Amino acid sequence: MLKKLNSVRYMFIRSHLYGLFLNTLILLTVLLSVDVWFDPAWLEAGAVLLFIVVYVFIGFLTALYAGFRSSGDMKQRLDYISTMITQLARGKLSSRIYFQEDDEIAGLGDELNTLGEKLQQQKDALLKLADEKGELARSAHKAAAIEERQRLARDLHDAVSQQLFALTMMAQAAEKIFERDPVRAKEQVGDMTQMALQAQTEMRALLLHLRPVHLSGESLTEGVAALIEELKQKCRIEFHVDMEDVEGLTKTMEDQLFRIVQEALSNVLRHAGADEVKVTCTSDGEEVFLHISDNGAGFHVEEKKGNKASYGLKTMQERCEEIGGIFSLRSRKGEGTHIDLRVPVRFTMEGETG
Known part of the structure; x- marks a missing residue:
């Protein structure tokens, strides 16, 4: 309520009410002076009181009306400015505002337009830089492939190889105790089954990284559809996919978004333990919205920071920011993980007039 009264x-x-109060004081002062100096017969206390009451009542109504009407234009123009600031904060840098008046508020609108143009130029430069970086990345693809193979080799050694070694040891132990303790041997066989399934999941996630880093002449929608179709044949996960064909994406942007989807699905296979995954991609003409979520185990985001397992999440965020996008991650234990990306695809020069 107090905030509204300060509008x-x-x-x-x-x-206006303050002006009415001052005028009333001045009027009373004048009438008192006339009464003291001239003592006219018509200046009676009752007449003065009636006049002041009527004057204050009419002045109060006039002040309310005049204040409400005179502030309407000012409030509207300030609302336009507030709306533009909100749009700039949300990344809609094509927003513009123009006033016919030539005053301080119009000058503030011009400064906001200039700020929007500069931010748009900087974002365009960032996208151009991302395209150039993508070209350099493609030219250095062989070196990157070698580095990726080395990383996969380390992951194979750290995860799958150790699990296979443990399976071998458990199988040998089960074979030795089968005659003496069949119940215990059966329990070990069950543990071996779970470990084999985990190793299989790890291997699928690692094989996912062996797919091409760049789309081979496919669009983002086609590449993601082919990737998920392949996973459907290998995993017991139900995929819900809704991908729109998005215009305005450069080759670099499509490659980066495809790689983010790869990384996200790899994390789902290795860590989430989910049986449902949702992937959607939509666009409003200026931005593309990519959403990836699962119903898996989830995690506390703060606990994940600084952890080795958070490397993939950090990589996805960096890829998103390289193409001028905004990366958002939401997750809680037992409630799955939700990843949302907003990436600009087109800028228009048409402004808004206020």
């Missing part, structure tokens, strides 16, 4: 409209009304 521009109420400030105008208060200023």
